[in-house]
Amino acid sequence: MNVGDFDSFMRQVHGHPPFPWQSQVVTEAVERGAWPALVDAPTGLGKTSMLDIAVFLLAMSAGGEAPVGLGRRRIYMVVDRRIVVDQAEQHGRLIADALDEAERGTICWETAERLRSLSSAREGDPALRVVKMRGGTTWDAAWLSRPDLPAIVTGTVDQVGSRLFFRGYGVSARRRPIDAALVGTDSVIMIDEAHLAQAFTAALASASELDSSEVLGLPSTSIVHLSATAVEQSDGWSAQFDEEAHRLNVTADRRLRAAKTLSFVDSSEKTIVKEVAGRAAELASRPGARVLVVCNTVNRAREVHDALISRKKPSCVAETMLLMGRSRPLDRERIAERVTELFGAEREQTPVSVILVATQTIEVGIDLDATDMVTETAAWDALVQRFGRVNRRGDFSDATVTVVEDNAEKPPVYGQAKSRTAAFLRAAACDRLDVSPLALRHVDVPSGLTAEPPLLPVLLPAQLDAWARTGPAPSNDPPLDPYLHGIKKATAQVTVAWRDGLVDAMGELLSAREAGAAVDALPVRSEECAELSLRAVRDWLLNKKPSVMADVDEFGDIPFSEGESDARVLRRAADADWQWVAAAALRPGDAIVVPSRYGGLDRFGWNPVDHESVRDVAELASLRRGRAVLRLDPGLGDRLGLESPPVLAESRAAWLNAEDPAEREEVAQHLVETVREWLSGEIVPADGSPWTAEDLTDLRKALSQGAVVFDGDDASTPPLLHTSSPRKAWQGVDEGTPADSSSLNRRVSLADHLKAVAARSGQIADNLGLPQELSRVIVDAARWHDLGKVDRRFQAMLFGGSEIAAELAEEPLAKSGMPQDDRAQRLRALRLSGLPRGARHEAWSETIVAAHLQSLEELYPGDEDLLRHLVASHHGHDRPLLPPVDDPGTHTVDADVEDVHVHVSLPTGVRLADADRFVELNARYGRWGLALLETIVRCADMTVSSEGS
Template identity: 40%
Template sequence: MISFADFFETLHGRAPFPWQEMLAERVVTSGWPAAVDLPTAAGKTTLIDIAVWALVTNPTGDRRQPRRIFFAVDRRIVVDEAFQRARRIAERLRHAGEDDSDPLNEVAAALLALGGDVPLRAAELRGGMYLDHGWAHSPVQPLVCVSTVDQVGSRLLFRGYGLPDRDGNQLPIHAGLVGNDALIVLDEAHLSQPFEETLAAIGRYRTWSETPISVPWHVVRMSATLDSSDGTFPAAAEREAALDHPLLTRRFDAKKLARLEAAQDHSFSEKVADAARELARGDRARVIGIVVNRVAAAREVFERLGGDSDADRILLIGRSRPVDRDRLIESWWERIRAGRERQGDERHLYLVATQCIEVGADLDFDALVTEIAPLDSLRQRFGRLDRLGDLGETRAVIIARKASIAAKAEDPIYGTALRSTWRWLESLLPSGRAKSREIDLGVRALERRLPAGDELRALLAPRTSAPVLLPAHLDRLAQTSPRPAVEPEPALFLHGDDAEPPDVQVVWRVDLGEDPTRWAEVVALVPPRTGEVISLRLADLRRWVGRGSVEEDLADVEGARELKEPAETDARRVLRWRGPGNDGTTPVGIGEIRTGDTIVVPAAWGGLDEFGWSPTSKTPVEDVAEAAVLASHRRPALRLQPEVLRGCSDDVPAVRLAIEELLKLMEGGDDIRSSLDGLLDRIGAEMQETAIGTAAELLLEDVRSSWDRVRRHLAPYPDNSGLVVIGKPRAASEPDVTDEGDASSFVGPITLADHTNGVTERAEAFAAASGLALEVVGDLTLAARLHDLGKIDPRFQIMLYGGDAVAAATSPEPMAKSGMRAGDRVARRRARELAGYPSGYRHESASVALIESRSKLLDTANDPELVLHLVASHHGHGRPFLPPVVDESPVSLTAQLDGEVLEASSAHGLERLGSGISDRFVACTRRYGWWGLAFLEAVLRLADHRQSEAEASRT
């Protein structure tokens, strides 16, 4: 296998630093260290490269490295260096696999041999959105997933934020994938002590099982502010050699001279703006970074700098839509990125930001103004000043509000750390009038002056501890269907006992209309994507919905405690989105909004501008649904609806033409193809450089190349005011994950034998590739063979034929999938009623009843209880109970398997509390562990999903 040095140089065009080679060698020979402690700008995101290379480098001949790499951080960020790096590596490896002469071809081939569809998948998991979980596509796909503490942690605790809250859920799948065959890199671990403690507890509890699932799982803490301890890399004896490199020396030795100033609260923003203007007068200061602790202050400073006609300005806050953020960053990136070529005659640029740039942002300032912050935050902010040491000496100003550094002052976010850090910085000032009043806060200069022990801890952001995670907590959390009425709050184990609840995801749409009863249908036409979402605190959203505005006094940190209580009034209603066809998708008042919800609001309400959350703004918000779909690399979607088109172009003729063509399309007829062709052509031409125009051009290609397929994806608005056109999947699209509910049985036709054989092959391949014991692979394979036996129910078969009993009776063999459209809920409901199939009845429970009728079926099983549990839970139920359904007209179920006749009644009673389903769940949990059992379920369920996906693509 290629050496790490050659792997790195081929990817990035330069040799790795000494510490990077040393760590890579240590990982493949003796495993991951418990912690990595390196200064800012040392290149810590290279841990991604090391993890990928180590995954296919096995000196001992066995796979000891996890195939899923989760890079988690406890901050709202605007520029994600880690994700961009992961995506570049994934793309490079994908192309390497297409060229035998590429030096990385061997790595790409080895990654593919692990069982994935591509060598490496890069994913970003920041907010949970329906069907936006492509990272969980396969249990064997090598993956780098960049995420947050909330998203990774909630999934480990079986409560994935943003996942659909329904019985047949994905919670165990996500818990199984994050809790097994995974490396969790906790970036800036000093910000996440509660989660760090919870991860340590999970590491212990993963071994609490009679038959552990022997797949690798590691946690690595990473920070520039870690207490040295055993297991930290680099060790004290090797630290100097690890960091001995000319580029690192230049970065660490660069002087960053800062002076201290205090200001009254009412003049703080003015003082910050004046300090920035003063620094801009320096010879080499063209990009001036300005970092403050509150969003409101950032906006006020930004506005004060608006009068400078000879300077540009940009505002970065964490609470912004990814689509908006990416457009904003892209437009300024060449002027603010680390490694840029500085131009002495370019215009000044003021970059105003909150804490969101402290982590993951590869930005480079020529000068810095920052509000006083805890020492660990200041080190991060100063890490963006002359980041690569190109200037050698720069200047900064640290400004404190006098009230925040007064005796006994305590900040709502940072506690007493602000005044403690200020006092410590003052103690570093040289004495005497002839002395400079500046402090060198360069990397090495600061390291030499750092205090230790309690004195240092007093200067850091407050750290709280998590409650002790007990086995009793896990027993409750592992119950996902149904969830217990009383259960632990995951946020306590992620952020401590003074943390606020998790965020709410918010989407703005322009086409909702005046009738809230139709909102669910309208949004279902183009379901929300992560790119159009921002995360808000529940209290802030409730206040804004109730009052129409809210004070912006918040910080860009995860898990910050609440400052005020929300108003309790249902003045306006919003759409709670839980997916198409879900009963939980409905208009609600503010009192019904819960943490983790996805909420859709009318764009006319305002509340957002080009920079992000702006609750005082009344300007209608731009609807970016098309842009979000395109950014997700999925099949393009275009809403041909007047409000949507007006919001994306000021060109009135283009809108008029579109509306005229819409009327023709709504009339239908033989000319629909030519009408759509002409409409898309005009929109694409008139709205160039917009997501609308790009989507139109992509869809025009689809109309001309595959009209029949596109025609099946023409969906009208419920009030007949427009159409939605959905195109073919893009070649580079990320996979969607279905929950394999009842709707999945309406993509066909597929025979039961063909579907079962396909799932069995995939389950066996997934299990073997995961490195599971042969006995467990055998049990998973057997469960796959048996999982859909219950579909033999004659009523189920009639339902698959649209309620036609004659067609079902004359079918040459039982079916697993129908030819009916999955999205036609009315037809599906009608078919169920005609067939007499009880609403809510679970075919997997009938499968269990049939299996139990012939005990010999399980003679080949190593663990018969596991096989039965996997069958019962293959749609997410049975953890610990099956849904209670009364079969008032039971029928006899008869199936044949391997020459045996299986018979059972559809009124099997397995939904009862004493049926044994819950006892089996508990027994299997004790046997394989909380996360081990979830992983085994994930292997079978994902095999079922992928087989159904393949079948749907063929029909």
């Protein structure tokens, strides 16, 4: 392969050649052996294809034609617009599909084979993973199974940044080191419109300088700023945009010269809604018009949308839509699909007209092509992004942009930059202003028209050291939000899910234990959550006047509201127990669950003045993840958008009233058949339901064809009807209790499990090209990581709680064979075994390993401290301490597995020396380097376990 093959690569993937700037980036990156710090290309000229460039360079590095370390296994596209994250993911999937479907001998086939070689994958395996950052507190939050896999990852600043700094929002504490390692090593992070994320980019640069250990030999994180409104970068080289070369390219020239003229209109805060709605309706009176209205806040977007709906629309207007990022993905995706159908650049032209009212969510990356635009004044850089959504392909001869100024004294979101931009446009647009991409590159823009950059806190080693401590986190944990968004910005985010079943028949909140059990029965998925500002949620819970909120996190210094309210929300505490908390207790990054009856959301998204009960979409989120689950409560029909038959309520009542176990089992089976029969016919969801007919068909097939489990033993939660959970390799291990992490659908001996995990760890280490001495330590840690399971009580637990069965067994087990879905059976075995609450077999494993090392005749030929740490931390603890366990009495174990033959006393207290060891290892291997070494062992353990070994 050589740089000239990039032309063929783009033609095979996308059906067209690259733009000149894209080919130049490939050539110059190979020549320099480094990524550009800045890519400055006009909007509409394919900045998202930096993903294609990154994949191609990775293949060249894998084959030796590009410098080692130029290509990176993990390619991140960070876009601080929630809907655009979805579109970037779609672009990545287009690349991945082209690689997997490539014909032998083509450049795509060669690229795919090289990417597979990076992880020892076989022909036919996916060459490139494409994943989107997800939240959640279970292992379903995992987004990549192994650190040697090539992947494209999309996410927002909060999603990627919080994971990089060991504080993943909505991620379990034990998962955080894995996520940090996957973001912070062997990666290139591309930040679209990086001027919107200056605090994050500054924190990234500081972290790279403060953690530069090269012991692992892997490239550190590279940062690429993508922008159509670029600011100068002091470090690294910039990819230049050659205008003349692009004017010789027919497609590029048409897009650069795409005609669009701007007119400026003065209005007021009282009249702007009427002004904007009136002008949009007038533009939409033309046949085939696609009018895009952009507002600066969610509040105003709703007002304009309502005004357009209430006024008498022109007869040719087919629809008036509202699109915002502050919504649940399951609600937003149906609107986004319709928006793409009607406004997408590749749409089919029709005579009907459509109006789309949107927030800043459309500014970056989303491929819309409106015929006209009406927009509020914003900061200049934001307006440039909006102009790029009009006549994007250059197919229209008379596209118009109308900028309306409300002359607010204290403009929200953009502050005085908005007012100064209005003054500039008021003068510049008196005879209409050409805002084609080519013209914009030559506009003499005065200073002060872009939003003032946030105050950037200085990142110190002490902050990184504190964040690296994930188990347990320090009590005085430094706040992360200022390093993602800057100081004095009311930008802190919380993630909110709405659920039924959290109140009793009288409308009172259930106890935290009962409510938490109801949530855990059907874990929260990111698809059912909305990301909202902390201040907006607090104001809503306190019944305050709704605070102004936009789809960008660029607010001024706004104090939080104070007050008291009876409203409580459910939040998981540090000890994994659920608790009801008040508004004042909410913190940045919290993931909360609120009762559906609180309202606050409609089909378009966040609406704090709407008090109607919110539709619970937990079943739909689970189905989209591949698992059919139904909560058999009175609200089931409403959640599915269907009318429940009376027989369903009767069957459920019969089950609740059955006391005899045999009768109860018979009635339960009848309840299952009733549900199946209800869903067996032709079913159509009600208008406004997020469920599609295809969703309901998939649900019916899953419940009629698969093995269905009825789970109704816990009286505190509604009975569940679900299929066995088909999990991906790394998602099949729940580390909540010893029984959870040691359960598979078949028994596995300890010796076989240790051998398999050691082999997988060695394979990953070799694929990453780690030094041989480090690979040796990793493999040894993997083949000894579960030695603590030889404890008699632990073995009894693995044999269903029977100490006699454990004693009679020929060899110790690693996995019990108890069904993963039968949590009750696993907990019963745990109780009968006598294992103390919270017992950690990894603590016992480390004790055995330490004794084994002392028994060796010759010194261990590796880093003993690292070895012991990797064993002790293989479930995410011991960073820097293992959790305390009340284990009375003295206990010993005889470890006689493979080459280990020792008799030891088990530890009875927390080893404080582990904290000193943790500090030394972070200094030796780097904070992200140590996390990566842990990740190799942990991912090997999880993938091997869920594969049945």
